[in-house]
Amino acid sequence: MPTSPWRSADTFPRRLSLRTVNGKTQLVQQPVGELKALRGTETDVPATTVTNTTTPLGVHGSTLELKADLTPGTADRFGLDVRTGAGQRTRIGYDTTTGEVYLDRTASGATDFDPTFSSTEHAPLALGGKPLRLHVLVDASSVAVYAENARGEQVVLTDQIFPDPSSTGVDLFADNGTAKLSSLKAWRxxxxxx
Structure with missing residues (x-):
């Protein structure tokens, strides 16, 4: 990991709890409520449908909180790109062919300091054609993704990133088909x- 201007990293603080989902006890993680005190003005992005493309959503910031509901449609992969710009992006997606949420940092900025850093993290989460709910926290050098399906099952992915300071956009994408962003709320x- 690059060691300048800092060494290592902490993630956002989380609240852990237990929830019964489909008759089984599941550990659930959420950002602590105190983070709401850091929110700026809320931006609401209208419902948007994408087909085989990436669409900027008009949201920018190097530190963001995003709450989004997405529906797969016919797309093989769909989701959000954060810290976009200067040819960079950190992709938060869902792969309908594998039934997995993923966090792809292969184009997230500086990745050449170690050949194993440029990677994609995956976690299984069955959607069954229902919406995917994403709660995403973006910091200067980290992304935390809380993904949940309609049944309340959850996976959490967190990775460190090193984007250019000018890479602050948020985009919606769909590959090989159509996907819909039903709602997106964003706060710096x-x-x-x-």
Missing amino acids: FASIWK
Whole structure:
């Protein structure tokens, strides 16, 4: 990992709890409620459908909280790209062919410092044609993804990224078909140091 201007990283604090899903007890993670105090003005993005393309959503920031509901349609893969710009993106997607949520940092910015850093993380989450709910926290050098299906099953993915400071956009994408963003709420985070 690059060690300048900092060393290592912490993720956003989380609240852990147990929830019964389909008759089984599941560990559930959520960002702590105190993070809401850092939210700036809410941006609501209208429902948007994409087919075989990537569409900018008009949301920008190096520190963001995003809450999105997406429906797969016919797409093989669909989701959100964060920290976009300068040819960079960190892709948060769902692969309908494998039934997995994924976090792809292969184009997330600086990745050449170690051949194993440029990677994609996967976790199984069955949608059954129902919507995917994403709660995403983006910091200067990290992305935390809380993904949930309609039954309340959840997976959480977190990775460190090193994008260019100018890469601040958020895009919607769909590969090999159509997907729909039903709703997106976005907030920029204020600094905890000021």
